Amino acid sequence: MLGLKNYLAGGLNLLEDTIAAISTPLGEGGIGIVRLSGPAAFDIAKKIFRSKKKEWSAAEGHRLVYGHILDPAGQIVDEVLLGYMKAPHTYTREDIIEINCHGGIVPSKKILELVLSAGARLARPGEFSLRAFLNGRIDLAQAESIIDIIRARTETGLKLAVAQLNGSLSRKILELQDRLLGLLAQVEANIDFPEDDLEAATGQELLRTVGELLEQVEDLIRGAQAGKIYREGIRTIIIGRPNVGKSSLLNALLRENRAIVSDIPGTTRDIIEEMINIGGIPLKIIDTAGLHETENIIEKIGMEKTREMINRADLVLVVLDAGRELVAADLDIIGSVRDKKAVFLVNKDDLAEKKISVEELDVLAAGRPVLWVSAKEETGLDELEEKIFEMVMGGHLSGTDDALVTNTRHKQALEAAQRHLTDAVAELKKKVPVDVAAIDIRAAWEALGEITGNTVTEDLLDRIFADFCIGK
Secondary structure, X not given: OXXXXXXXXXXXXXXXXXXXXXXXXXXXXXXXXXXEEOOOHHHHHHHHEEOOOOOHHHXXXXXXXXXXXXXXXXXXXXXXXXXXXXXXXXXXXOOEEEEEEEOOHHHHHHHHHHHHHOOOEEOOOOHHHHHHHHOOOOOHHHHHHHHHHHHOOOHHHHHHHHHHHOOHHHHHHHHHHHHHHHHHHHHHHHHHOOOHHHHHHHHHHHHHHHHHHHHHHHHHHHHHHHHHHHHHOEEEEXXXXXXXXXXXXXXXXXXXXXXXXXXXXXXXXXXXXXEEEEOOEEEEEEEOOOOOOOOOHHHHHHHHHHHHHHHHOOEEEEEEEOOOOOOHHHHHHHHHOOOOOEEEEEEOOOOOOOOOOHHHHHHHHOOOOEEEOEOOOOEOHHHHHHHHHHHHHOOOOOOOOOOOOOOHHHHHXXXXXXXXXHXXXXXXXXXXXXXXXXXXXXXXXXXXXXXXXXXXXXHHHXXXXXXXXXXX
């Protein structure tokens, strides 16, 4: 770590302050937590907390104490449990106080005000996690995984985030960096003993090892697409003419009546968004207004939104009616997804008489999947979910790899390392002096270090931790 213990923000040394924040969501709830971290945490708590147990802060840490928070006039503000944890065995490796009060906006805010007036400073977004990083308890990749844990939308996403918090990705990156450092040591030895035989041998060894490391970096990059999917999900839109069963399909996939279903065309006029889990992939599924010719102003607005959503969607579910022949409106809808990843769903498969042309639809689908489903009878949905998973993952790794790269910043750092290693391989094949290739090898080491924080800059820290919530 590059002297980051002296990382400054706003002209203050972060690690000299005692910070405080409300760490639970504001609103009614069973409990609210006000957290303090820093050298004066215990002294600040003594000023506002009273317990029957005297000298509680002098006792061994990691205890809960029952008592009350008092204001300067000695009036009881709330009945609380105070947790106190002594450094270095804490989240930040600093002394930590956690005041567990009754849930609600007023108790939490009042206690925070008392803590701040007693000498603490309001924490910046992510500052508790930043301190954990600066004090060496976690690296930067682990710190970023905390955000992923909080925002996880499926169990698979949570599993990947927890694995990264436990260091799965960091260990791989550090292993790559260690091997790159070993190569740089070989180059230094070659410089100290400049013999032709040693130069040639070193060059061959570098070429072989750099090639291996390049393959490992490329494996991580390939897995990043799957990681991004598990982290961010897939934006999926349901489109079709009015009354083809779009809302019924949404309800069937959700296993609940989320959208209003009616025989009256144009019932859905606004965008309805819901999240479902398909094979661990968070699917943001969007039901839209039916596309058709109309003079109704409200319906026109709804259809304009639908067309905007088609352009932004990762996957489109085109719903058609098995009981009706394809008409111009259907052809227009199919044409609107000509360049999109799409699944064509022939709904109402339960009808005795089907009028849609299977041969014509197969041609219009242009090799994309055509599935027969019944939203009413909930048939064909398992096959649909399997097909969505297959199309979305399409040869990418599954969520079984604990070290799957899920963060765009990490992918960019890996791509930078890939470029430098590719250049180093090209240089070594040309038999350039090994110290020239070492420039790219070192640059690759530095790029990988941005993932764990070994070579991080202060500006980068600002950008990363600004995305955290206050109190974490």
